[in-house]
Amino acid sequence: LIFVSCTRSVYIVYTILGDVSIYVVGKDEYDELALSEVIFVITSAVKDVCGKPPTERLFLDKYGRICLCLDEIVWKGYLENTEKDRIRRLIRLKPPAEF
Template identity: 90%
Template structure:
């Protein structure tokens, strides 16, 4: 895994949904912490190999998928086991959208569809959908034919 590129920096800054419930004054700390955590630990990690950390009573499960680092953070009922399920659903959705583990270019090309999937998986900081077929159905960009 290369050091954080400008691509990863842009994506990290753009993914504000990942900061749901975090006060604005703490967001920079968490972003910096996660970037350092990834830089220190993701080198040489295989695609979808899960790593777990704990910081300030908060669990972090993270992995790499192609050129993309994925972090899932939670506390209380969202412990490392629950977060492992969430990250599995996210990596599956990204692979479905991209057709394979994404390169930087492919991730950016599919960014809109990936965000739609993330919105269906996690809503206001809570796990909402984990079923692959349901997520695919919900992110279709066509109106439903039957009601």
């Protein structure tokens, strides 16, 4: 379930995943459709890292890996990766086998 809000040309998309609320905010080219894709990738990554919708405790236990996922998804405020397999490969912290 995703909620969408717009105020003064700023879009806010948010959802609740287990005990955790996730908010994504954007404007201009990051409208509600783009942000919906971003929040889908983020929730998929969090579920992947935690193995299930997280409780507050599980989220805090996996916080480091979740931050690595977020770092691969968004870079300097821009959407960088949306492919689940690529994100999973990049957070292993091993050098890539192929370029």
